[in-house]
Amino acid sequence: MKKSIIGAVLGMASLGLVLAGCGGGDNGGGSSSGDEKQTITYGLWDKAQAPVYEEIAKDFEKENPNITVKFEITPWAQYWTKLETAVTGQNAPDVFWMNIPRVVDYIDNGVLEPLDDLAFNKDKIHDQYLQAYTGADSKLYGVPKDFDTNGLWYNKKMFDDAGIAYPDDTWTWDTWKEVAQKLTDKDKGIYGMAVPATWQGGYYETIYQNEGSPFSEDGKASGFTEPATIEGVEFWYDFVKDGSGTPIELITNTNQTELMLSGKVAMAVDGSYQTPVFFEEEYGKENIDVAPLPKGKVRATTSNSLANVVYAGSKHKEAAKKWVEYLTTEESMKHVAESGTVIPVYEGSQEAWVNAYPDKNLQVFVDAADYAVALPNYKNSSAAIAIEQDSINKAWTGEITVKEACEEIAKKADEILKQ
Numbered sequence: 001m002k003k004s005i006i007g008a009v010l011g012m013a014s015l016g017l018v019l020a021g022c023g024g025g026d027n028g029g030g031s032s033s034g035d036e037k038q039t040i041t042y043g044l045w046d047k048a049q050a051p052v053y054e055e056i057a058k059d060f061e062k063e064n065p066n067i068t069v070k071f072e073i074t075p076w077a078q079y080w081t082k083l084e085t086a087v088t089g090q091n092a093p094d095v096f097w098m099n100i101p102r103v104v105d106y107i108d109n110g111v112l113e114p115l116d117d118l119a120f121n122k123d124k125i126h127d128q129y130l131q132a133y134t135g136a137d138s139k140l141y142g143v144p145k146d147f148d149t150n151g152l153w154y155n156k157k158m159f160d161d162a163g164i165a166y167p168d169d170t171w172t173w174d175t176w177k178e179v180a181q182k183l184t185d186k187d188k189g190i191y192g193m194a195v196p197a198t199w200q201g202g203y204y205e206t207i208y209q210n211e212g213s214p215f216s217e218d219g220k221a222s223g224f225t226e227p228a229t230i231e232g233v234e235f236w237y238d239f240v241k242d243g244s245g246t247p248i249e250l251i252t253n254t255n256q257t258e259l260m261l262s263g264k265v266a267m268a269v270d271g272s273y274q275t276p277v278f279f280e281e282e283y284g285k286e287n288i289d290v291a292p293l294p295k296g297k298v299r300a301t302t303s304n305s306l307a308n309v310v311y312a313g314s315k316h317k318e319a320a321k322k323w324v325e326y327l328t329t330e331e332s333m334k335h336v337a338e339s340g341t342v343i344p345v346y347e348g349s350q351e352a353w354v355n356a357y358p359d360k361n362l363q364v365f366v367d368a369a370d371y372a373v374a375l376p377n378y379k380n381s382s383a384a385i386a387i388e389q390d391s392i393n394k395a396w397t398g399e400i401t402v403k404e405a406c407e408e409i410a411k412k413a414d415e416i417l418k419q
Helices: 005-021 050-063 076-088 100-108 127-132 156-162 173-182 199-209 227-241 248-253 256-261 272-278 282-287 317-327 330-339 350-355 363-370 381-386 388-396 402-417
Strands: 038-044 067-073 095-098 143-148 150-155 191-193 265-271 288-291 301-310 372-374
Touching (some): 038 050, 038 317, 050 067, 050 317, 050 330, 095 100, 100 301, 100 381, 127 143, 143 317, 143 330, 150 156, 150 272, 150 301, 150 363, 156 282, 173 191, 173 227, 199 227, 227 388, 256 265, 256 272, 265 272, 282 288, 288 363, 301 317, 381 388, 381 402
Parallel strands (some): 038 067, 038 095, 191 265, 301 372
Antiparallel strands (some): 150 288
């Protein structure tokens, strides 16, 4: 199988960075004098978070009058393609957002600047997120800014109408299945559980709860032939099979948030980042809340952490690092928390995020960090994850069994992971 596109693109970019480092750029291609007027670019994808970071940037610019922060907001659907093109053209943002699944490819191809010299309190950041952005050379290449975990979102009105107690931390997989069936009324087009054929917030949650793993421990092989992994996917699909979960044609055409907010689905697994979406309208504020994911063999959830990274080809590395340091202060983290958009990674600032919606059970997302599993970030694991969708879709439509889908995934993924 051919190398992944990102690997090829970033490989060319890495060569370009080496050549640029030999002669181009201001002040040797990396640093600028402290008095020089500089504009650094900041690449991100979430326009909902942009306003709070723009406020932080204003404060940063007051303290650093020689530095201006220019925002480059690109929607998620185009973000990575645009970034890869910019890296290839040696024109990437000075600072940009990175996530756990993709960081290894960017580190391995020399795109990111080591950040070990930055001054911030590492003791206040959960170690698993720091480790996710640490390269094989033990250098830190990204400073985590926030994290997400998953919970069981539920419609209180639908539970009340059915006379069923709300989900809590005593729920097991058996409870989950039983209640989903009770809340289903297919004649009215109502389902107990939203079951998208997706990995994060989907079958990866139940794989890890079943003590399985999508990858081998060293990340060099697929884990989809392991019985515990297959059983985890089967449990997720069982909601569809027994009729209590959304059929694929419904969940494909209408996202689960809309189904929850329209009273068509009683429960859904989703991330903490959906909090502003669920609560931006009156119906959500009145009727939606969240509980911990039901426990399988173990309690587990996937977790991603976004990080601020510095482009190795930046002509303003010192200014870029100052901006990353500023974003990592307790004050900046609390500013983000108070906006209610995402959970800041800095310990002690999360309470402000929870208090942004004081009548909701958002503490479950913060507590989940203690049993969360960071998203896979092995070499080529992002490309391996990408090939899962076709096989999973075929299982969801009944074209093949879950076991056959998992075996098909494993065969394709092994080819990618051995490169």
